Amino acid sequence: MKPQSFKLAMPLLGMLLWVLSIHAGIFSDANRQRLPFLEDFRHPAGEIIHAKRETNMEKLLGRITQKDLNNTVDFATNVIGFMERLENNLRWSDIKVNDGTPSHGMLISFGPDEEAVKRGKDGFISLQAASQLVNEYCNRIFKENLGAVSYRECAKILSRFKFHGTALDQTCKALSRPCQDEEYNSPYRSINGSCNNVEKAHIGESFTGFGRLLDADYSDGIQAQRRSVTKRPLPNSREIVNKLVKYDAVPSNKHTMALMQWSQFMEHDLSRPAxxxxxxxxxxxxxxxxxxxxxxxxxxxxxxxxxxxSQDKSYSKQGVHCLNFVRSIPAVRSDCSFGASDQVNQATHFLDGSQIYGSTNKKLKELRSFTGGKLATTFYEGHEYLPLSTDPTRDCQIFSKSSVCFNSGDARVNFQPQLALMHTIWYREHNRIADDLAKLNPTWDDETLFQETKRIVIAEMQKITYFEWVPAVLGNIEQTRILSHSYSKSTKATVSNSFATAAMRSIKSLSDGKPKFYDEDRNANESIFMRNYFNNPAIIKQNGVVDALIRGLTTQPSQKLDICYAEDLINKLYTNGHYGFDVLSFDIQRGRDHGLPSYNKFRALCGLKKARSFADLRDVMSLEDIVALSKVYAHPEDIDLIIGGLLEKPKKNALFGHTFSCIVADQMIRTRKGDRYFYDNKDQPKPFTEEQIGQIEKVTLARIMCDNGDDIKRMQPKVFESISSSNELIDCSSNKIPKIDLRYWSSPIQPETTLV
Structure with a gap:
């Protein structure tokens, strides 16, 4: 071979190997998190590497020099460079996402912001470099007979090497940059979550990687999908859905649709893959x-x-053989090491209203009015709505520039009308508080009014989550345990991949495919098919719909958390009228893309006996579900986390079963304990006074709905629970649905001031 041909062939070969590795199914434990808070769930986790094998690998790794690491990163950069021709060919061949298609709907929900794209390029280089290092040095272990070792074990050892001093050095410096004193001492949290943690500025920042409770499980140690214990591919995700999912409506006799909607709204605050x-x-x-x-x-x-x-009966009738799924953007690992893939979280990792305010200064600037501390809104027939998108045919699945499409801090705002409603009432709440604070404090400028209003709104969201949502989904005993934890600077609030990609995604099973509208007497007078309103929120501006939807959320029973799903989510997601996607198939696929270990590993992490056979699942599953699982998976070790979690019987007085309760409880402790600006933390730069905290703790979601509907007259105090003799509808003016008294925020306090 001529030298010139050889130089060209080697990078192309490298690119081919990379493409093959990606299509085969691989990432790391840099963001590995432990469960140090939940004594009942404490359990040793992770792979154990035999001491002799580790010694042999250490000998090999001792040969790796900084020059080798530099060459690996340079190789990775060159390989990615050769993708340009492929991508130009796709563009010239008109292979693209078309407006209005299901792929367009998926892009709206999971599309990357500009910052995610920028950071993702470094993430892809780090990923390819890690793959190259594993391929080269792990193969040497086999060749030199240094002991049998899995790619996962080898990748774990190689993660000891860092990208410092390579072409990714600037990225490493950005991840370890210190904050200035004025940033740490700011009375208000940063919009992107940075400088919350006093030890590492980037912890919890938007566009950093999700954390992990267990090491990533990729078949090649880096990014290839997990495989069955039989060494064969795992079952097709759509095949799993077809064999397990039921369409029977199983309504809850306790919870309302408000529980589903707050769960989704809160999840969007903490998690947004790209x-x-x-x-x-x-x-x-x-x-x-x-x-x-x-x-x-x-x-x-x-x-x-x-x-x-192609083998699916439902899709084959429509001539559909392929559902578009694109892998998530990888993040450079938090310690800037080689190793298994982590994925970018576009939201901040804090419960800080990022779905309302955004996670970047650029987005926040779009959403503010810069007058009186208020958010920008639109008015229609005397009522306040979200600001409108400047590019509706991109941000919604509509075909007219004049159609209604909303803008908010999270691109998923238009996913369905109930979610758009939740955004609307919180925009109204922000502006309501800003108006009242302006009356109390006429000398405050726009910036002060905005920041003070924002911190009150975030505190309200945190209070509702921990005092209403947590006991509803985990039970009162677990809530007491969670609330016993106070701020600790050593705690990372980082959102775990298992929480974001499995546990909270299971909430979709609570949805009803036909949201109902209710009048003031709680009579259902209309319903809509969800399939007609994905990313098409115009209905919310129709007269009376806001209140009808609020009453619907608080009256219509939610479905139970189980393997029963609304058909509109399983066959009609983001439908274009011809066909739609399947939310659960995509959630399974995303879990594999994100390297989630099996359900069996997580149940062991959370204190259950590891299942050696399907019969061992009887401690948390019904016999019927176990039999169904055995017909889909070859072994309990193959079961996807979201499937196992959905099939577990709920714990007493809880929504989730044992394993998801464990994962969610860990996250709720982490989110509270790791947030320096959490509303009741006295160690933040500008803590709320005792009197202000007392007012915040009066807030309920019932009060938010009373205050921010168009004309809501009555509401039950506990909106996550069905109306009953112990949870009766009462007048919104009643002190049984208490109001926050903003006079405690006047400067100075003016107890005689009357707010209208």
């Missing part, structure tokens, strides 16, 4: 044809992980 886009063009990636057909391999981007459904 799907990858083309490295060189930043264009969205389409892995199937416009009508759902398989693409020729030469047109399949290496970031694709489509779900093939």
């Amino acid at each position: 799907t990858a886009v083309a490295i060189h063009t930043d264009s969205p990636i389409e892995c199937c044809s416009r009508d759902g057909q398989n693409l020729s391999p030469r047109y399949v981007h290496p970031f694709c992980l489509p779900i093939y459904v």
Whole structure:
């Protein structure tokens, strides 16, 4: 071979190997989190590497020099550079995400912000470099007979090496940058979550990686999907759905749809993954044809992980064989090490209203009015609504620039009308408080009014989450345990991948495919099909709909958390009228993309006996569900986390079963204990006074709904629970639904001031 040909062939070969590794199914434990707070759930986790094998690997790793690391990163950069031709070919061949298609709907929900795209490029370089290091040095272990070792074990050892001193050195410096004193001592939290943690500025910051409770499980140690214990691929995610999911409505006799909606709203505050886009063009990636057909391999981007459904009866009737799924953007690991993939979280990792205010200064600037501390809104027939998108055909699945499409801190605001409603009432709450504070404090400027209002609104959200939502989903005993933890600077509030990608995604099973409208007497007078309103929120501006939806959320029973799903979510998600996606298939696929270990490993982490056979699942599952699982998976070790969690019987007085309760409880402790600006923490730069905290703790979601509907007259005090003799409808003016008294925020306090 000529030298010139050899120089060209080697990078192309490297790129081919990388593409093959990605399509095979791989990332790290830099963000590995422990469960130090939940004594009942404490359990040793992670792979144990035999001492002799580790010694042999240490000998090999001792040969790796800084020059080797530099060459690996340079190689990775070159490989990614060779993707430009492929991506240009896709563009010239018109392989793209088309407006109004299910792929467009998925892009709206999981599309990356500009900052995610920027950081993702370094993430992809770090990922390819890690793959190259594993391929080269782990293979040497086999060749030199240094002892049998799995790729996962080898990747874990290689993660001891850092990117410091390589071409990614500036990225490492950004992850370890110190905050200035004025940042740490700011009376208000930063919009991107930085400088909350006093030891490491980036912990909890937006666009950093999710954490992990267990090491990532990738078959090649870096990014390839987990495989069955039989060494074969895991069952197709859509096949799992077809064999397990039921469409029977199983309404709760305790909870209302408000529980589902607050769960989703709160999840969006803490978690927002980002799907990858083309490295060189930043264009969205389409892995199937416009009508759902398989693409020729030469047109399949290496970031694709489509779900093939050619054997599916429902989709085959519509001539659909392929569902578009694009892998999530990887994050450079928090300690800047080589190793398994972590994924970017576009939201801050704190419960800080980022779904309302955004996670960047650029987004916040879009949303503020810069007058009287208020958020920008639109008015229609005398009522206040969210600001409108400047590009509605991009941000919603609509075809007219004049159609209604809202803008908020989170792109998922338009997902369905009930979610758009929740955003609306919190925008109204912000502006209501800002107006009252302006009356109390006429000398405060716009910035002071905005920041003081924002911190009150965030405190209200935190109080509702911990005093209403947590006991509803985990039970009062677990709530007491969670509330016993106060701020600790050593605690990382980082959102765990298992919480964001499995536990909270299971909440979709609470949804009803036909949201109902109720009048003031709680009579259902209309219902809508969810399939007609994905990313199409115009109905919310119709006369009376805001109040009808509020009463619907607080009256209509939620479904139980189980394997029963609304058909609109399983077959009609983001539908274009021809076909739609399947939310659970995508959640399974995303869990594998994110390297979530199996359900069996998580149940062991949370204190249950590790299942050696399907019969061992009887401690938390019904016999019927165990039999169904055994017909889908080859072994208990293969079960996907979200599937196992959905099938567990709920704990007493709780929504979740044992394993998801464990994961959610850990996150709720972490979110509270790791947030220096949490509303009741006295160690923050500007703590609330005791009197102010007392007022915040009066707040309920019932009061928020009373105050921010168009004309809500009555509400039950506990909106997550059904109306009953112990939870009766009462007048919104009643002191049984107490109001926050903002006079405690006047400067100086003016107890005689009357607020209208």
